[in-house]
Amino acid sequence: MSDLDSILQPIADAIKKGKKVTFFNGAGISTSAGIPDFRSPESGLYANLAKLNLPFAEAVFDLDFFMENPQPFYTLASELYPGSFAPTKFHQMIKLLQDQNSLSRVYTQNIDTLERLAGVEDKYIVEAHGSFATNHCVQCHSEMDTETLKKDMKENRIPSCRSCEGYVKPDIVFFGEGLPKSFFKTWSKDSKHVEIAIVAGTSLTVQPFAFLPSEVGKKALRILINKEKVGDFKHHPRKSDIIVLNDCDLIAEKLCGLLGIEDKLNELYEKGKSKYSKPETKEELVHDIEEKLKSEANLKQKEPSEEQEETTPKKEDKEEEELTDLVDKLKI
Ligand code: OAD
Numbered sequence: 001m002s003d004l005d006s007i008l009q010p011i012a013d014a015i016k017k018g019k020k021v022t023f024f025n026g027a028g029i030s031t032s033a034g035i036p037d038f039r040s041p042e043s044g045l046y047a048n049l050a051k052l053n054l055p056f057a058e059a060v061f062d063l064d065f066f067m068e069n070p071q072p073f074y075t076l077a078s079e080l081y082p083g084s085f086a087p088t089k090f091h092q093m094i095k096l097l098q099d100q101n102s103l104s105r106v107y108t109q110n111i112d113t114l115e116r117l118a119g120v121e122d123k124y125i126v127e128a129h130g131s132f133a134t135n136h137c138v139q140c141h142s143e144m145d146t147e148t149l150k151k152d153m154k155e156n157r158i159p160s161c162r163s164c165e166g167y168v169k170p171d172i173v174f175f176g177e178g179l180p181k182s183f184f185k186t187w188s189k190d191s192k193h194v195e196i197a198i199v200a201g202t203s204l205t206v207q208p209f210a211f212l213p214s215e216v217g218k219k220a221l222r223i224l225i226n227k228e229k230v231g232d233f234k235h236h237p238r239k240s241d242i243i244v245l246n247d248c249d250l251i252a253e254k255l256c257g258l259l260g261i262e263d264k265l266n267e268l269y270e271k272g273k274s275k276y277s278k279p280e281t282k283e284e285l286v287h288d289i290e291e292k293l294k295s296e297a298n299l300k301q302k303e304p305s306e307e308q309e310e311t312t313p314k315k316e317d318k319e320e321e322e323l324t325d326l327v328d329k330l331k332i
Contacts, residue, residue, distance in 0.1 A: 028201020
């Protein structure tokens with residue numbers, strides 16, 4: 001048994017005995033999906049915002065700054081908008097724990113919705129810092145539907161309110177705004193009943209979220225999975241704390257191994273990844289094109305009727321679009 005296995009064994013044992021896990025997630029659980037975290041010294045977002053010309057890095061998520069100049073936020077949002085990132089092994093582990101009835105709740109600071117994409121049900125998720133799912137005008141608070149917002153973004157327009165022309169912002173919690181009521185309501189019910197607290201991929205610097213691990217009952221088993229010691233685990237460690245300074249995905253693999261669900265984890269992960277995968281090599285691109293040609297050969301056997309031809313887009317246009325997509329996908 002490896003060192004990591006023996007460190008993680010008490011968590012696996014507790015889960016096998018029927019104890020449930022409450023997660024406290026941060027950006028570090030999504031870095032392997034290609035989404036940078038915020039505070040890692042070189043790769044974090046705040047270290048790479050020079051191009052946005054900000055007075056200070058966190059201004060990009062500052063409400064007062066947004067009201068003056070929403071452009072930096074929308075530049076960043078167009079890169080980070082959910083839809084092109086696949087859940088990581090860590091997200092898939094949460095889904096597997098849900099499936100075997102070992103999940104109590106997922107408190108997440110992340111706005112990438114990857115827990116949802118992995119299939120974790122709404123009733124388990126508390127998005128403490130909001131999400132891109134809904135949008136409101138910062139002046140008159142009218143709602144804007146996501147399709148309209150995305151259309152404005154795609155056409156390089158700052159989404160603005162159709163009623164008062166104020167700027168529209170996705171309901172991500174900015175500095176200067178309160179957390180959703182549901183966060184406080186759910187935590188007041190949960191805090192005393194946490195059995196296993198897994199705190200992962202967070203610097204525990206943003207309040208009130210950063211306080212949560214210190215508020216779980218003394219009987220709870222607390223685990224930190226992070227690249228460095230943070231928050232309460234650093235300043236007020238408990239005797240029973242388990243601190244694993246390692247990669248979130250690796251720990252997900254190890255823990256699932258101890259629970260006997262590693263194969264399921266790999267299966268879910270590969271399945272999730274294939275939905276978003278881009279060809280990495282020429283061979284993969286050629287394979288994609290061959291597949292496309294095969295499916296076209298099948299289609300040719302069923303020529304459309306005249307009526308259909310009028311309503312469907314021209315075949316050559318579609319072909320060109322699809323080939324452009326494939327070429328866009330090639331990133332070597
Ligand atoms: P941070 O960037 O502050 O912290 C991420 C933590 O994850 C750091 O301690 C990293 O070392 C660690 N980490 C990164 N990759 C990892 C990996 N693969 N395995 C293990 N650990 C890893 O991100 P958060 O704590 O989530 O607010 O930041 C909290 C809030 O600050 C965010 O929600 C955001 C930001 O301002 C809003 O957007 C409102």
